[in-house]
Amino acid sequence: MELTTVWFILIAVLWTGYLTLEGFDFGVGMLLPVLGRGTDTADTERRHRLLLNTIGPVWDGNEVWVLTAGGATFAAFPNWYATLFSGFYLPLLLILVALIVRNLGFEYRHKRDDLSWKRRWDAAIIVGSALPALLWGVALTNIVHGVPIDASREYTGNLFTLLNPVGLLGGLTFVAVFLTHGALFVALKTDGPIRAEARAIATRTGVVAAVLALALLGTLGAERGGALSWVASGVAALALIGGLVANLRAREGWAFIGTFVAIAGTVAAFFLLLFPDVMPSSLDPAWSLTVTNASSTAYTLRVMTIVAAIFTPLVVAYQSWSYWVFRRRITVAQIPA
Amino acid sequence: MDAVDLARWQFAIVTVYHFLFVPVTIGLSAIVAWFQTQWVRKHRDEDQRLASFFGRIFLINFALGLVTGIVQEFQFGMNWSDYSRFVGDIFGAPLAIEALASFFLESTFLGLWVFGRGRLPEKLHAATMWAVHIGTLLSAYFILTANSFMQHPVGFRFNPTTGRAEMTDFLALLTNPVQLVTFPHTVLASYMVGGAVVMGVGVWRLLQAKKGAPDVLDATTGSAATSDAHMYRRAARVGALVTLVAGLAVAVSGDVQGKIMTEVQPMKMASAEGLYESSTGGAPFSLLTVGSLDGQSEKFSVTVPGLLSFLATGSVNGPVKGINELKASYQATYGASGNPLVADSAYVPTIPVTYWSFRLMIGVGMLAALGALVVLWTTRGGRTPSPSGRRASVWRWSALAIPFLPVFGNSFGWIFTEAGRQPWLVFGLMSTKTGVSPSVPAWQVLTSMVVFTLLYGVLAVVEMRLVISAVKAGATPVEDLPDRDDDNAPLAYAY
Numbered sequence: 080m081e082l083t084t085v086w087f088i089l090i091a092v093l094w095t096g097y098l099t100l101e102g103f104d105f106g107v108g109m110l111l112p113v114l115g116r117g118t119d120t121a122d123t124e125r126r127h128r129l130l131l132n133t134i135g136p137v138w139d140g141n142e143v144w145v146l147t148a149g150g151a152t153f154a155a156f157p158n159w160y161a162t163l164f165s166g167f168y169l170p171l172l173l174i175l176v177a178l179i180v181r182n183l184g185f186e187y188r189h190k191r192d193d194l195s196w197k198r199r200w201d202a203a204i205i206v207g208s209a210l211p212a213l214l215w216g217v218a219l220t221n222i223v224h225g226v227p228i229d230a231s232r233e234y235t236g237n238l239f240t241l242l243n244p245v246g247l248l249g250g251l252t253f254v255a256v257f258l259t260h261g262a263l264f265v266a267l268k269t270d271g272p273i274r275a276e277a278r279a280i281a282t283r284t285g286v287v288a289a290v291l292a293l294a295l296l297g298t299l300g301a302e303r304g305g306a307l308s309w310v311a312s313g314v315a316a317l318a319l320i321g322g323l324v325a326n327l328r329a330r331e332g333w334a335f336i337g338t339f340v341a342i343a344g345t346v347a348a349f350f351l352l353l354f355p356d357v358m359p360s361s362l363d364p365a366w367s368l369t370v371t372n373a374s375s376t377a378y379t380l381r382v383m384t385i386v387a388a389i390f391t392p393l394v395v396a397y398q399s400w401s402y403w404v405f406r407r408r409i410t411v412a413q414i415p416a
Numbered sequence: 417m418d419a420v421d422l423a424r425w426q427f428a429i430v431t432v433y434h435f436l437f438v439p440v441t442i443g444l445s446a447i448v449a450w451f452q453t454q455w456v457r458k459h460r461d462e463d464q465r466l467a468s469f470f471g472r473i474f475l476i477n478f479a480l481g482l483v484t485g486i487v488q489e490f491q492f493g494m495n496w497s498d499y500s501r502f503v504g505d506i507f508g509a510p511l512a513i514e515a516l517a518s519f520f521l522e523s524t525f526l527g528l529w530v531f532g533r534g535r536l537p538e539k540l541h542a543a544t545m546w547a548v549h550i551g552t553l554l555s556a557y558f559i560l561t562a563n564s565f566m567q568h569p570v571g572f573r574f575n576p577t578t579g580r581a582e583m584t585d586f587l588a589l590l591t592n593p594v595q596l597v598t599f600p601h602t603v604l605a606s607y608m609v610g611g612a613v614v615m616g617v618g619v620w621r622l623l624q625a626k627k628g629a630p631d632v633l634d635a636t637t638g639s640a641a642t643s644d645a646h647m648y649r650r651a652a653r654v655g656a657l658v659t660l661v662a663g664l665a666v667a668v669s670g671d672v673q674g675k676i677m678t679e680v681q682p683m684k685m686a687s688a689e690g691l692y693e694s695s696t697g698g699a700p701f702s703l704l705t706v707g708s709l710d711g712q713s714e715k716f717s718v719t720v721p722g723l724l725s726f727l728a729t730g731s732v733n734g735p736v737k738g739i740n741e742l743k744a745s746y747q748a749t750y751g752a753s754g755n756p757l758v759a760d761s762a763y764v765p766t767i768p769v770t771y772w773s774f775r776l777m778i779g780v781g782m783l784a785a786l787g788a789l790v791v792l793w794t795t796r797g798g799r800t801p802s803p804s805g806r807r808a809s810v811w812r813w814s815a816l817a818i819p820f821l822p823v824f825g826n827s828f829g830w831i832f833t834e835a836g837r838q839p840w841l842v843f844g845l846m847s848t849k850t851g852v853s854p855s856v857p858a859w860q861v862l863t864s865m866v867v868f869t870l871l872y873g874v875l876a877v878v879e880m881r882l883v884i885s886a887v888k889a890g891a892t893p894v895e896d897l898p899d900r901d902d903d904n905a906p907l908a909y910a911y
Contacts, residue, residue: 128910132911135530135531135910135911136527136532139524140520140523140524142486142523143524147512147515149489149515150515153492153493153504153507153511154509155508157501157504157505158504160492160493160500160508161493161500165494165495165853165855165856168864169863171490171494172494172867179484179875180871183479183480183875186476186479187476187878187882188911189910233854233855234855235855375508378584378586379505379582379583383509383512386516386517390516390517394524397520397524401525401527401528404535407903409907412904412906413905413906415910
């Protein structure tokens, strides 16, 4: 296999890692006002803390996947990195600001015993989870859909170019899927009343997610689909529906695996739709960035392949181990004063 | 200001800001890991208390270092896309490796350290903090590999067909002579910061503890306050020792670095002194200068004879090339080449910036090391500074101020390194002004600059308040850990 293809697949893997993992912590963040609502202030606070502690030990490691995806794109496909990051400037700025306030919300919220302080960081966590979920959906969908790129490989659109119907459909799909994924994670990681409530939420958001995802994958598939991308889309759709069925039967583990595979299948479908382009131009196919014209040299790709072959299994191993360490369900009763 | 100036200002603002937190992370992670290890070895309460106490300060700081680091990873592509295209084949690799080898390690194991106490076996728990520290060192290595390439490009060739610089030797990149001296210098300077935080906080808490129980130092028979005094005195001494030893090593590594810099970037050394005319030997180094640094007008300065020659060459009689000679040679080499990537009007950095940042770096660093020496002397053989009287308030204020000295020393060092490289983005290959994103209009750069500056400003206030309240709260008693096998036990740590 060509090294450029290997790296195209690796970047797909990195995005899969990011969206399957951070997807649920975005979901948990967005669900704070819903699943976190208690009977009184004290109950609400306990529920908020329970929700945040389900992702406490792992959210930071989840987020590193996107930094690695960005870095790997820079290393393996510098032209892709350059065009994408300079072109999608304002959405990326919004994502950065959102991630900054969200992450500080996790770390600083509990540092002061002051209700208005906590409420402010709650808002940061909610908005900081919803906005990147939406904008990553808009951005990745637009990459597949095609954006105006000129002969000198520069993006010529603006923020509103990206907010087209297909892009917005992608954004809303990501939000709905992550809400479902997050609710199922809460159902899997907690016990007590919140567990059943999370399942009920997952069913409702899951139906919306399924409809949106079918529309999105169908639209993009009709634009550029091939046999393999249809297979991946089919796997994603079946996994999502299977997950929802499992959830109805209170099989939380299987339900979570369902949304997990659905997200992975969607990323696979996106990348299969793209290949061999990495950023198709909507102006002229000759101006599209491809795995060939955007890539680094064979030497750099070889070096990076060796590095990735050493470190990726290590990362997967110790990150999996950390999930194993924190595998227990937690309840409001276990949250210390 | 045009897009180039704005992108440069933005890079300066977000990078200097980010690097306020990085040295604390590198230095403090090692000291926290050390206290945690001491606890595992000896089970003295004070080790666990210090590990938790400084761990809390570490976490407040780490959170900001982390979030501002994300911006760093993105902004090469956002503001410097032509640079990213030109050197991506080389520069992208260490960035990707940094994320893969280091960021995962730091974030995963920090999660394990924070939430894993009481859930992981003690030894393993202490090891997770060492893993975090190793992560910070790997991170430093790879990002400095990238930066060293910009100072002194090696292991590459210019490919005229693709019009970009391409990697030919990855090992050469990793063993760039600039990298081999910059890495120890940067890491040691970070240990100074970690040491100074522990020293400053330790001294301040020591004075507080002693107010409660003056002049009693027997930890075994004393009240809680006296054992606190014992604990904080130890913290102050550990911090001071780290600061002092690291400070001396910073000086040595900086000296070696200066000589390599003189070889590969002679203009930077000349601009550190504002030396316009080449010197055949015995070039003096000015401690300070009153008046203009443009080399034209009369000025007053205090100089040490031969010191610049010594810093640059290792001999007080060594010749040092001046700005004018270097400028003429760069104009002949690069200016006349007709290559727009290396064309510039002057090839000279902004001299007042390089001149003063160089001196301030050395000055505040030496002051921090001196402070450490004073703390070690004052606390020798069980002694402590008196908690009352006019001297005590000098001690208190100095204790609060001292962590900032090496932090700013790091900032000045980087301001010197980066400003002294100008007008180059990659020395001899690409000028800064040719690296910006052509598709990003100035108003967008301005927007992001204003957004980041305001946000970072607010966050600095929030962070300082949290650190101050953590310091004021002091070290908490060691709590009993819940039973590891009880699934329903309360969490040992929770948000």
